[in-house]
Amino acid sequence: MNILVINAGSSSLKYQLMDPDTGWVSAKGLCERIGIDGRLTHRIPAKGEKVSRDIPMPTHSEAISAVLDILVDERYGVIKSLDEVDAVGHRVLHGGDKFVESCIINEACKQAIRDCIPLGPLHNPANLKGIEACEKVMPGKPQVAVFDTAFHMTMPPKAYRYAIPTKYYEEDHLRRYGFHGTSHRFVSKRAIELMGKPASELKIIVCHLGNGSSLSAVADGKCQDTSMGLSPLAGLPMGTRSGDIDTCVAQFIMNKYNLSADQCLNMLNKQSGVLALSNGLSSDFRDLESAAKEGNEACQLALDKFCYETRKYIGAYAAALGGLDCLVFTAGVGENGSTNRANICKGLEFMGVKIDPERNKVRGEEALISTDDSKVKVWVIPTNEELMIAQDTAELCGK
Numbered sequence: 001m002n003i004l005v006i007n008a009g010s011s012s013l014k015y016q017l018m019d020p021d022t023g024w025v026s027a028k029g030l031c032e033r034i035g036i037d038g039r040l041t042h043r044i045p046a047k048g049e050k051v052s053r054d055i056p057m058p059t060h061s062e063a064i065s066a067v068l069d070i071l072v073d074e075r076y077g078v079i080k081s082l083d084e085v086d087a088v089g090h091r092v093l094h095g096g097d098k099f100v101e102s103c104i105i106n107e108a109c110k111q112a113i114r115d116c117i118p119l120g121p122l123h124n125p126a127n128l129k130g131i132e133a134c135e136k137v138m139p140g141k142p143q144v145a146v147f148d149t150a151f152h153m154t155m156p157p158k159a160y161r162y163a164i165p166t167k168y169y170e171e172d173h174l175r176r177y178g179f180h181g182t183s184h185r186f187v188s189k190r191a192i193e194l195m196g197k198p199a200s201e202l203k204i205i206v207c208h209l210g211n212g213s214s215l216s217a218v219a220d221g222k223c224q225d226t227s228m229g230l231s232p233l234a235g236l237p238m239g240t241r242s243g244d245i246d247t248c249v250a251q252f253i254m255n256k257y258n259l260s261a262d263q264c265l266n267m268l269n270k271q272s273g274v275l276a277l278s279n280g281l282s283s284d285f286r287d288l289e290s291a292a293k294e295g296n297e298a299c300q301l302a303l304d305k306f307c308y309e310t311r312k313y314i315g316a317y318a319a320a321l322g323g324l325d326c327l328v329f330t331a332g333v334g335e336n337g338s339t340n341r342a343n344i345c346k347g348l349e350f351m352g353v354k355i356d357p358e359r360n361k362v363r364g365e366e367a368l369i370s371t372d373d374s375k376v377k378v379w380v381i382p383t384n385e386e387l388m389i390a391q392d393t394a395e396l397c398g399k
């Protein structure tokens, strides 16, 4: 069975053709510079092959057409005809409070995604373009939308409401939504399997630490709280995002430097985080680690701040859950950054978190990294959002 997983951005589109039962990826790739000129990079993982082509992509439709063409290409194709694509699964950023789970795409679903544009102004329009482009070039093919926010919709009001006047919630839907939900769902589901206990007996904290980072507190398999908010800017300091700051910092900067709200938000989203703390050296944690090893104090501070804030969230969420059975690390830094994992967990021994230094050397593989006598089991679990999207798509399309 073949599910085409699409992640459409404003000028790019990532895709994977995968089997939802085995997770086998027969082809994957990226369309870039949509609306500018257009470039397709296509990979066949099993053969270790990669091909790049310049193809005009004035809109997302041409990008999708280019993807479909190469999937059936004589030389680089992996299927004989498009009939072999059973359905298409789309990653959609913002489902607002309308979507608690994935849904088959129809007019009502598209309208709901459109209604959420004010909440996800950068991503939702691009996600819709990806959906409409597929409808155009593959009419009648079943399509499913999988929302980054959906997993977090089980949060109670005390977690998702902001302490601001009610009209902003009731009329404008301003509340905590949370993101990376597909990853948090995939990883927490796998953690429950690995722990070998019923979900109802497990309190789990998932640390999705990548370029963008977020934590979630999970009890009974359901999200109870998460660190991102109305937008992905909230929570931890990230590659280029500030994470939580006092709103008055923004007001001060806007007033003194005569910045508009959009300009200030752009700075907080794109020029802040560990990039800013490292004095602009890098937003990549590998660069920060090597510079810190050579004595760069700004990079060391960036790493210390990141680990400190993550540790604080773990403490807060353990308190919110009333205990902790399982701590999980995932995404680029979480799966690979053994030094960061060790630093984050340092000082958490008092609440039963004990990392085994040998086991913690693991990179990019599923592994238990806590000691045998650690009360809290600490796992590295590689995330796979595409597989989760493919599985939801297959299930909803009745395959």
Ligand code: ADP
Pocket (backbone or CB within 6 Å): 209, 210, 211, 212, 213, 239, 283, 284, 285, 286, 287, 331, 332, 333, 336, 337, 338, 363
């Ligand atoms: P995105 O949020 O873009 O999906 P990823 O989950 O791919 O991000 O994570 C990217 C981050 O993971 C980068 O900052 C990168 O430095 C970090 N990373 C990747 N490999 C390692 C490693 N071996 N050690 C530390 N950090 C790593």
